Amino acid sequence: MTANKNTPVILLTIILASLSTIAPFSIDTYLPSFPSVASELNASTVQMQQSLSMYMLGFAIMTLFSGSLSDALGRRAMTLLALLVYSATSYACSQVNDIDTFLWLRLVQGVAASVGIVIGRAVVRDLYSGAEAQRMMSNVMLFFAMAPAIAPVVGGMLEVTLGWRYIFIFLMLLGLLVFFLVALYLPETLPPEQRHSMHPLTLIRNYMHAITHVRFTALALIVAFNFAGFFIYIMSSPQLLFTHLGYAADDFYIMFVPIVIGIMAGSYASARLSGYYPAAMIILIGSAIMLLASLLNMLQAYYLSVNALNVIAPVVFYAVGMALTMPALTVLGIDQLPDNRGLASSLQGFMHMGVNALVAGMVAPLVFNSIGGLAESMLGFHLLGLLLFIWVFYIGESALKKHKPA
Numbered sequence: 001m002t003a004n005k006n007t008p009v010i011l012l013t014i015i016l017a018s019l020s021t022i023a024p025f026s027i028d029t030y031l032p033s034f035p036s037v038a039s040e041l042n043a044s045t046v047q048m049q050q051s052l053s054m055y056m057l058g059f060a061i062m063t064l065f066s067g068s069l070s071d072a073l074g075r076r077a078m079t080l081l082a083l084l085v086y087s088a089t090s091y092a093c094s095q096v097n098d099i100d101t102f103l104w105l106r107l108v109q110g111v112a113a114s115v116g117i118v119i120g121r122a123v124v125r126d127l128y129s130g131a132e133a134q135r136m137m138s139n140v141m142l143f144f145a146m147a148p149a150i151a152p153v154v155g156g157m158l159e160v161t162l163g164w165r166y167i168f169i170f171l172m173l174l175g176l177l178v179f180f181l182v183a184l185y186l187p188e189t190l191p192p193e194q195r196h197s198m199h200p201l202t203l204i205r206n207y208m209h210a211i212t213h214v215r216f217t218a219l220a221l222i223v224a225f226n227f228a229g230f231f232i233y234i235m236s237s238p239q240l241l242f243t244h245l246g247y248a249a250d251d252f253y254i255m256f257v258p259i260v261i262g263i264m265a266g267s268y269a270s271a272r273l274s275g276y277y278p279a280a281m282i283i284l285i286g287s288a289i290m291l292l293a294s295l296l297n298m299l300q301a302y303y304l305s306v307n308a309l310n311v312i313a314p315v316v317f318y319a320v321g322m323a324l325t326m327p328a329l330t331v332l333g334i335d336q337l338p339d340n341r342g343l344a345s346s347l348q349g350f351m352h353m354g355v356n357a358l359v360a361g362m363v364a365p366l367v368f369n370s371i372g373g374l375a376e377s378m379l380g381f382h383l384l385g386l387l388l389f390i391w392v393f394y395i396g397e398s399a400l401k402k403h404k405p406a
Contacts, residue, residue, distance in 0.1 A: 013136065015186050016123060017143035018178045019079070019116035022086065026113050026171060027055060027234075027360075028151035032252055033164035034238050040164070043099040049365060052235070054103045056357035058110030060350055066115045067122060067346025068206070075119050075126070075342075076188045080179060082115035087175035094168035114349060116178070121345040125334050126189035135271045137327040142267035146260050152237060152252040206340050210347050216336035218392045220348045223329045224355040225385035226290060226322050229378040233315050235360045236368035244371060245308055255312050262316040266323025279328040280393045287386055289321030294379040301375035311371060318378065 030037065034048050043051075070078050089109040096102045124136050158167045210216060233240065241247040241255060266286070273282050297314035304310045330348065337344040359381075367373030 011185055012127075013139045015178070015181045016120045016136075016140045018181060019120040020140050021143050021147040022174065022178065023059065023113045023117050024147035025151045025154075025174065026086075026090075026109055027052060028147070029155035029158075029171065030164060030167045031152045031234075031238055032156040033159045033167060036159065036164050037102075041096070041099040041102060043102075047099050047103070049361065051099075051103055051106050053357060053361040055106040055110035055113075056353055056360060058107040059114040060110075060353045060357060062111040062114040063118055063346055063349040063353055065346065066118045067342035067344070067349075068340075069342075070115075070119050070122060071340060071342035074188050075123055076182065076186060078115055079119050079182050079186070082112045083175050083179040083182065086112035087172045087179065090168045090172035090175060094165040094172070114353070118345045118349045119342065121330065121334065121348070122342040123186075123189050125331070125338075125345075133331050135274050135327075137331050138267050138271035138274065141270075141323065141326045141330065142264060146263050150256065150260060152234075153256050156252040206343055207347075210337055210340065210343055213336055215392060216333055216344065216347075217351075218388050219329055219333035219336070220351045221355075222385045222388045222392070223326055223333070223348065224352045225381050225388070226287075226325060226329075227352065228355050228359050229290065229294065229381035229385075230315070230319055230322050231356055231359050232364060232367070232374060232377045232381070235364040236374060239368040240311070240374070243369070244306055245311065254308055255315075258312055258316045259319050262319035263323045266320040267327070269320075270324045270327050273324075274328070279332055282328050283325045283389060283393070286321040286324035287382075287389055289324065290318050290382050291386060293318035293321060294375075294382050297375040297378055298372075301372045306371055314375075315378075318382075 037043065037051075038045070038048050066078065066082070086109060089105055089112060093102060093105045093109065096105065120140060121137070124133055124140060128136050154170070155167050158164075158170060237252065237255060241252060245254075247254060270282060270286075293314045296317065300310040300314060333348055334344045359377075363377055367377050
């Protein structure tokens with residue numbers, strides 16, 4: 001198949017946004033089915049948590065390399081291959097009868113899912129710059145940030161009506177749909193003359209330059225920590241809704257529909273403000289919103305009764321600020337390595353997923369039984385991101401100017 005070279009901006013946005021949603025959909029769609037999957041596959045609670053960790057492990061490992069491979073081989077071929085592997089693995093997950101096979105399939109699914117989000121971000125910077133890049137990234141990030149909120153709602157409906165295996169059939173169909181969109185309409189955005197060598201020494205040198213680029217690393221970690229303050233609630237949503245609030249599998253919309261609205265509001269504001277205000281100002285506003293939301297969350301956790309309004313409202317408020325900051329931070333990060341955008345996107349994704357894996361595998365199991373523990377985790381992760389933001393844009397600015405982008 002040959003892609004259309006004159007793809008309309010709206011269709012291109014849909015394609016890039018679809019690529020970004022596959023990864024979070026793969027994590028969150030089956031969260032409402034944890035009890036039924038565990039029962040049918042004779043899996044323990046720990047093994048079900050491992051199904052998240054295995055996915056994230058595969059995702060994180062491949063994220064390190066998918067951007068560099070696309071810098072050398074082009075964006076399209078890698079994306080198409082990954083989507084085929086993802087679809088096949090999703091179907092295999094729907095057919096398993098034991099937890100061990102399920103865990104290994106989730107590892108491979110994570111490997112395949114990582115490619116789309118990494119390459120999608122690189123494509124944005126291949127095609128756009130400045131405020132245009134931030135607006136496009138805002139639109140893509142809107143779907144990326146919405147996906148963790150929408151996915152459990154879809155999963156809950158599938159669980160109640162058809163059963164957990166159809167969740168993975170749904171993921172297979174999603175992968176195939178995006179495959180055909182990419183094949184038909186996404187042009188190759190990295191011409192051969194701009195590609196990089198795959199020589200191991202060259203790759204090592206490029207990675208070392210990126211990892212030791214202080215501003216790039218700090219910007220990537222700010223995104224990761226800010227998102228972690230939100231992600232802790234996504235990973236804990238089964239316990240939060242089932243245990244603390246007393247809801248059922250088809251009630252996930254009570255939490256996630258408001259979150260989607262908050263993310264949409266933040267992403268819309270980010271797109272509208274880009275070009276009118278400096279990126280640092282937009283990030284500062286979003287950070288202030290997240291800090292206020294985190295503090296309100298602490299107050300409700302320790303001084304108010306446990307009900308849906310008190311618990312969910314601060315998370316929605318936090319999501320607004322998070323969605324406001326993510327596009328600007330992502331574009332600024334990639335701009336630190338303009339000659340290695342795929343590699344930059346890879347490392348951003350790796351750090352993001354690495355922190356997410358920490359949240360899913362270690363932090364969430366420690367705090368999801370406590371409303372106060374969840375609130376403390378949100379505040380703690382955001383403070384890490386806020387401290388880095390203050391250092392990057394204010395305290396350390398003079399020192400960072402000495403380290404110019406390659």
